[in-house]
Amino acid sequence: MPQAPDIQALKQKAFEFRKEILETLNLAGSGHPGGSLSAVEIMVALYFYKMQHRPTDPKWEDRDRMIVSKGHVSPVVYVTLANAGYFPKEELKRFRKMGSFLQGHVHVKTPGVEFNTGSLGHGLSVANGIAIGAKLLKKSFRTFCLMGDGELQEGSVWEAAMTAAHHKLDNVCAIVDYNQVQENGLISDIKNLEPLTTKWQSFGWHVLSVDGHDLSVLIAALDQAQATKDKPTVIIANTLKGKGVKFMELQAGWHGKAPNTQQLKDALEILERV
Template sequence: MEIVELQLKAAQIRKDLLTIIHRAKTGHTGGSLSNTDILTALYYRVMNIDPDHPQDENRDRFVLSKGHSVESLWSILADRGFFAKEELLTYSQFGTRLIGHPNNKVPGIEMNTGALGHGLAVSVGMALAAKRFGKKYRTYCLMGDGEQAEGSVWEGAMAGAHYKLDNLIGIIDRNRLQISGPTDEVMGLEPLEEKWASFGWHVVSIDGNDMQELVQTFEAVPQVADKPTLVMANTVKGKGVSFAENVAHWHHHVPNDAEWEKALSELDSSIEKLKREGQVC
C-alpha cells in the first residue's frame, strides 16, 4: 500500500476497533488507538506474512507485548484475512477466541501476552532461532512505555544486544500515559532513549503516528549491523478521536453511544479529507 492508502486503512481500523469495544462494553481504547498506525504500517506494508499460510516458517514474527491493546490487532488480522471479519462481533463474548489479550489459538498470533514485560524476552528467542537456523525472518515486538518499568524488559534488552540480533526490532508505543496517569509520574523513565542505547541497541526516535516516518524507518532496518533496533514511536494516546487524545481516562474507557457515534463521525471526516487530498476514490 502507498502512504495515503495506509492512512485510510488506519482510519478504518480505528472505526473497527471502536465498534468492537463499544459492542462488547469492554476494552483498552486509548492504547489501541495510539498503536494503530504502527500496526497498519507493519501488517499492510512491511512484514512478510501470508494469511493463507500463517505458520510459514519464513514468516516475520510479531509480538504484542502490551497485550491489553489488542483491539487494533484483532481488527487488522480480520481485515487481512487471518479469520472472518464476522468473528469480530464475538470479541470478549462467552466462548470467543477473541479475548481481551492476544490468544495463540487465533491464526496470526505468535504468543499469548498480557502479563507485561514478557514479550521482548520471547522475541529475543525467536530472533535468536532465526540466526541459529539461517532463517531470514524478522521479529517485531511492540511494548508499552509503562511496560518499561518491568525488569524483564531490560533482561531481554541485554540479551538482544549480547547475541547481536539485528533481525530484532523493538518498538515502544511512547504515548506517555498509562492506567494510573502520566508514565513519568508513575515511574520515571527518562532518559529512555539513552538507556536503550546504553544496553547496546540502535535507537531511532520518530513520530509514531506519522505513516511516512513509520514506513521509512521500518523499511530501513537494520541500519546498524549486529545491533537490534529500538524504534521509539512517539504517539498520542487516543489518536484519531479528538476528545480521547492525551486523556489518561481513555486507557480503558468504553465509549458510550454518543461518544461512539461522535468518534466514528470524526474518523469519517478524516477519511473524506484523506481521499480529497490524496485523490483516492
C-alpha cells in the same frame, strides 16, 4: 521487499481501523481503546508494508514474527489481522464474548497471534528467543515486538534489552508505543522514562525516535532497522494515547473503558484523519 508504499491508501486503512476499533469495543462493552488507537499506524506499517507474512497460511515457517507484548491492545491487533485476511471481519462482533477466539488479551487461538500476552514485560524475551532460533536455523525472518511505554517500567524489559544486544540480535526490532500515558496517569508523573533514547543506546541498541503517527517515517524507520547489522533496533514511536478521538487523547480514563453507544456516535463524528 515490498513495493513502494501507497501512503494515502495506508492512511485510509488507519482511518477505517480506528472506526472498527471503536465499534468493536462498543459491541463488547469492555476493552482497551487508548493504547489501541495510539498503535494504529504502527500496526498498519508492519502488516501492510514491512512484514513478510501469509494470512492464509499463518504458520508459514519463513514468516516474520510479531509479538504484541502489550497484549491488552487486542482491539487494534484483531482489527489489523481481520483486515489482513487472517479471519473474517464478522468475528470482530464476537470480541470478548464467551467461546470466541478473540479474547480480551491476545491469545494463540487467534490465527496470526504468535504468543499469549497480557502480563506486561515478557514479550521482548520471547522475541529474543525466536530471533536466536532463527539465527541457529539460518533463517532470515525477522521478529518484531510491540511494547507500551508504561510496560518499560518492568525490569524484565531491560534484562531482555541486555540479552538482545549481547547476542547481536539484528533480526529483532522492538517498537515502543510512547503514548505518554499508562494505566492511571502520565508516565512523566508516575515513573519517568527519560532520557529514553540514551537509555536504549547505553544498552547497546540502535535507536530511532520517530513520529509514530506518520506512516512515511515509520516505514523508513522499519527499513532502516532491517538494514542495521550486529545490533537490535528499537523504534521509539512518539504517539498519543487515544489518537484520533479528541476526548480520548492523553486521558488515562480511556485506558480500559469501552465507549457506550452515545460515546461511539460522538467519537465517530469527530474521528480525525491522521
